[in-house]
Amino acid sequence: MLELRPCCEHCAVALAPDSLEARICSFECTFCAACAEGLLSNVCPNCGGGFVPRPVRPARDWKGGNSLAAHPARTEPKHRPVDLAAHARLVAALGGLPPEQR
16 A cells, blocks of 8 residues: 655655645655656656555545555655766666666
C-alpha cells in the first residue's frame, strides 16, 4: 500500500493525500509536479526511473474499509534535496531514453 508521503523530497512543498501535484516513481520516491517534470526532467534522482501522478486514496469509505481514515497517509516527511550536479550527470548518462526503456 502506498505511503502517501506528505511532501516533495526535494523542495519540501506539502503534498496532501488528495494532491493532484504529487508524482511518484516505481519505488514511491515522491516529488511535486514542478520538481519531477521541470527540475528533474522526469528522471528520478534515486533510481533513474520516470514519474507518474500519485493516486488519490479515497477519503470516504465507499467500499470495504478502503479509505484514508482506515489507511492514513504517512506523516513523517522524507526530505532529501537532490544534488543537482549529480542529477545532471545521471540525466546525461540516460541519453534521452524514455522511462519505459531505462
